Amino acid sequence: MKIFPSFIIVFLLFLIACGTDDSVFLNKVIVIDPGHGGTAEVDTFRVGPKGEREEWINLRVALELEKLLSEQGANVVMTRVDDTQIDLADRAELALENDADLFLSIHHNATADPGVNFPIVYYHGNASENEAGVALAKIIAEQIKADLFDEDTPSVIASDHTIFPNSGTGVLRRSYGIPGVIAELSFFTNPEEEVRLRNEKYNRLQAESLLKALSEFFEEDTHTIYEKHSKIELPPFAVYQEGERMSPEAMNWREYYEQARGIYDGNNIQNFERAYELATLSVRSFPDSPVAREAHLLRAKILDDMGRSDEAVKERRRANQFYVE
Numbered sequence: 001m002k003i004f005p006s007f008i009i010v011f012l013l014f015l016i017a018c019g020t021d022d023s024v025f026l027n028k029v030i031v032i033d034p035g036h037g038g039t040a041e042v043d044t045f046r047v048g049p050k051g052e053r054e055e056w057i058n059l060r061v062a063l064e065l066e067k068l069l070s071e072q073g074a075n076v077v078m079t080r081v082d083d084t085q086i087d088l089a090d091r092a093e094l095a096l097e098n099d100a101d102l103f104l105s106i107h108h109n110a111t112a113d114p115g116v117n118f119p120i121v122y123y124h125g126n127a128s129e130n131e132a133g134v135a136l137a138k139i140i141a142e143q144i145k146a147d148l149f150d151e152d153t154p155s156v157i158a159s160d161h162t163i164f165p166n167s168g169t170g171v172l173r174r175s176y177g178i179p180g181v182i183a184e185l186s187f188f189t190n191p192e193e194e195v196r197l198r199n200e201k202y203n204r205l206q207a208e209s210l211l212k213a214l215s216e217f218f219e220e221d222t223h224t225i226y227e228k229h230s231k232i233e234l235p236p237f238a239v240y241q242e243g244e245r246m247s248p249e250a251m252n253w254r255e256y257y258e259q260a261r262g263i264y265d266g267n268n269i270q271n272f273e274r275a276y277e278l279a280t281l282s283v284r285s286f287p288d289s290p291v292a293r294e295a296h297l298l299r300a301k302i303l304d305d306m307g308r309s310d311e312a313v314k315e316r317r318r319a320n321q322f323y324v325e
């Protein structure tokens with residue numbers, strides 16, 4: 001066995017000390033939640049065209065991020081470290097009982113349209129109330145896009161009420177009060193993306209990008225989380241959920257929106273009912289698409305033009321609370 005010269009050991013200790021002392025992560029409790037797990041036998045939609053499963057990708061990225069954060073002095077709590085099923089309630093409970101400074105649920109997305117691939121980050125509830133969630137979501141979406149996508153790729157920052165209209169997602173609802181998001185880093189239903197996601201080196205790049213984002217969040221963390229519905233309450237808007245999003249009809253989300261836009265711009269008021277239907281269909285099929293916010297705003301405009309201004313006000317509010325530009 002070779003003995004390291006003592007100056008190298010001293011230097012290494014110095015590096016370790018430098019690495020953690022001024023780290024924004026020092027003493028921060030961060031709960032990392034690799035989405036899903038242990039469902040390979042029972043669900044058929046959480047799988048890419050070549051057979052890679054979302055829960056496996058989520059776990060690989062999460063374990064890489066755990067390593068990176070621990071090196072930086074963070075106190076990392078994992079909701080799972082292998083391919084097992086964990087209740088959503090238990091995942092959120094871990095964040096609450098550890099008095100977490102941050103909750104990050106790592107996911108990858110699926111949709112019927114194989115061409116789709118971009119990051120989506122969800123915060124819980126209403127944007128005007130969940131300032132910390134919105135700030136964290138924005139930072140993560142921007143960082144992931146900058147590090148892993150082309151410049152012209154869209155990203156979406158949306159409330160979890162866009163996809164689960166009645167109460168949002170289980171983990172974010174139950175851990176509300178702790179800055180938290182669900183980050184859908186990319187779409188495994190996109191064949192080229194699935195190939196990248198199977199590669200551990202790429203998973204490491206994803207984790208490094210998340211590390212940068214979390215660091216930036218803690219550097220600027222001055223955001224409040226107000227009590228839910230203390231400022232605004234919106235009625236649910238029904239959408240396709242999970243498996244339904246893989247239906248052939250859901251492929252047409254962009255077309256529906258563009259057709260609606262075309263009819264509206266054509267100023268043919270007799271057809272406004274149809275334009276409204278198409279815009280609604282677009283957001284129902286893909287409620288967190290890059291055109292969803294615009295589609296909701298178009299619905300509001302059409303409602304105004306049809307003399308239904310009370311509904312228009314509500315839809316405009318929804319666009320502003322549930323989607324952040």
Ligand SMILES: [Zn+2]
Nearest residue numbers: 035054107108
């Ligand atoms: Zn997921």
